Amino acid sequence: MAFSGPDCPLSKLYRPKLDRLSKEYSRKEVRLLVVSTDDDVFVPLLEPARTTEAFVLDKDGVLRYRGAIDDQYGVGYHRDAATRSYLTDAIDALLAGKQPPVAATEAPGCQVERPHASPAPTKVTFHKDVEPIFQKRCVDCHRPGEIGPFSLLTYAKAKANSQQIKAVVSDRRMPPWHADPKTGEWKNDRHLSDAEIATISSWVAAGAPEGDSRDAPPPRKFVEGWQIGTPDVVYKIPTPQEIPAEGTIPYAYIEVRTDLKEDKWVQAMEVRPGARAVVHHVLVFVRYPAKRRGEETPIDGGLLNGYFGIMVPGESAMVFPEGMGKKLPADARLVFQIHYTATGKAAEDQTSIGLVFAKKPVKHEVTTRGIVNLLIRIPPGAADHEETASYTFDHDAKILSLLPHTHVRGKAFKYVAFHPDGKEEVLLDVPEYDFNWQTCYRYKEPLSVKKGTRIKVFARYDNSKNNPANPDPTKEVRFGKQTWQEMLIGYVDFVRD
Numbered sequence: 001m002a003f004s005g006p007d008c009p010l011s012k013l014y015r016p017k018l019d020r021l022s023k024e025y026s027r028k029e030v031r032l033l034v035v036s037t038d039d040d041v042f043v044p045l046l047e048p049a050r051t052t053e054a055f056v057l058d059k060d061g062v063l064r065y066r067g068a069i070d071d072q073y074g075v076g077y078h079r080d081a082a083t084r085s086y087l088t089d090a091i092d093a094l095l096a097g098k099q100p101p102v103a104a105t106e107a108p109g110c111q112v113e114r115p116h117a118s119p120a121p122t123k124v125t126f127h128k129d130v131e132p133i134f135q136k137r138c139v140d141c142h143r144p145g146e147i148g149p150f151s152l153l154t155y156a157k158a159k160a161n162s163q164q165i166k167a168v169v170s171d172r173r174m175p176p177w178h179a180d181p182k183t184g185e186w187k188n189d190r191h192l193s194d195a196e197i198a199t200i201s202s203w204v205a206a207g208a209p210e211g212d213s214r215d216a217p218p219p220r221k222f223v224e225g226w227q228i229g230t231p232d233v234v235y236k237i238p239t240p241q242e243i244p245a246e247g248t249i250p251y252a253y254i255e256v257r258t259d260l261k262e263d264k265w266v267q268a269m270e271v272r273p274g275a276r277a278v279v280h281h282v283l284v285f286v287r288y289p290a291k292r293r294g295e296e297t298p299i300d301g302g303l304l305n306g307y308f309g310i311m312v313p314g315e316s317a318m319v320f321p322e323g324m325g326k327k328l329p330a331d332a333r334l335v336f337q338i339h340y341t342a343t344g345k346a347a348e349d350q351t352s353i354g355l356v357f358a359k360k361p362v363k364h365e366v367t368t369r370g371i372v373n374l375l376i377r378i379p380p381g382a383a384d385h386e387e388t389a390s391y392t393f394d395h396d397a398k399i400l401s402l403l404p405h406t407h408v409r410g411k412a413f414k415y416v417a418f419h420p421d422g423k424e425e426v427l428l429d430v431p432e433y434d435f436n437w438q439t440c441y442r443y444k445e446p447l448s449v450k451k452g453t454r455i456k457v458f459a460r461y462d463n464s465k466n467n468p469a470n471p472d473p474t475k476e477v478r479f480g481k482q483t484w485q486e487m488l489i490g491y492v493d494f495v496r497d
């Protein structure tokens, strides 16, 4: 008997596999039941802890195995294939008249929601206290048509997932935000304060009471369609991409010709996925025509020069302040780097980018530089290996944003400025880097730096077998654009003063 949660991403991802196993084993006199975690007969009987937990009962009804289906998927990682197949090993052993090799494991997934035996008394209610927090910090992603696995616009869904919500906000896994709040002031900061976490926790401990709908904050308004207004041009990737239901998907690199007759200044841009659920994030690079490649801002030795724009969960539009813009040269090509993720359902995607050209003269070109180290070498098995890279400004500048970038072995990232007067300043500290969220940290107020300021970035990597996202801990890893290689890029968006 395998449990499955209707709102849990890991449950959805395991669903096609369970359906396959169910067919396969029906021939061998095994009955595999997939049971929803809101079922009120089997849930109290077996008390699954997590939404992907499976139970194997023998022909006499004796419990012989409980736990994970296998080790292919977990919180924050997807493997190409499972390395351990706990569930089928257990069934096969019983069919052969033996005991399962492993009797119990911990299943990944979301908490199975249970009624509270004795709710703690509190005055905290959904509409009065919790809904304002969800509106501010969650619904950019958790609403219909966005990437979050369920909507937090309504009480019903919030209550149905309340215990998992408490778990993820207490761990600070949600909302995704990885910078140490002590450094920098960011426009897009979405981390919860300790007080907000305490409010959510006491609401859940009280049994998630709804309260009076008259206390609810006014509903948030969302713009339908393009957030940047009607774009002047839209470029769409030429062929639809088929995204499988399961497994891991290598980064897709897709080129689009712009056929622009003259150089343009871009004031706003927005990346729109065709199939929102499977497009985790998109980086767009601009490639100058062959005879002008020398004008590209160097980023990483030519692999991916010309970082142009990005779409990450919860943030699809980029609008530059008046008088600032990004240059798009005539006859350029745009290269889309798309990170697709499987969700348990096959999909077809055709992502596009919309651009609004500046209507007024642009005085300041927004330049993106990658502070990069192409010579990184991460030894096999190293659990905490550091690499660095530096860049020195040869002019005064205003920094607009920072975007740390590594692949799956990256575990921490830091930007430090060494000012010409000798002062040392930590600009951004990401103590628990997570490659899943390519967050761009956007300054509330641009940061002024003087000519001669050196920015040094520090990245730390976990190439050990304890990193579940690590595709191969036995290999020395070097720089490269494939997901099994690594990168060390500290992107900096700035304008010349």
Ligand code: HEC
Pocket (backbone or CB within 6 Å): 008, 009, 075, 076, 109, 110, 133, 134, 137, 138, 139, 140, 141, 142, 147, 148, 149, 161, 164, 165, 168, 169, 174, 175, 176, 190, 192, 313, 314, 315
């Ligand atoms: C930037 C987008 C974004 C924001 C903001 C966000 N989430 Fe999520 N959330 C996701 C995505 C995407 C997933 C799917 C799982 C994943 O990719 O890790 C998810 C998954 C979840 C899950 C499912 C459980 C799990 O373990 O994966 C819960 C519960 C959740 N979010 C709660 C919240 C709450 C509560 C907030 C606000 C306080 C919030 N999220 C804010 C994007 C977001």
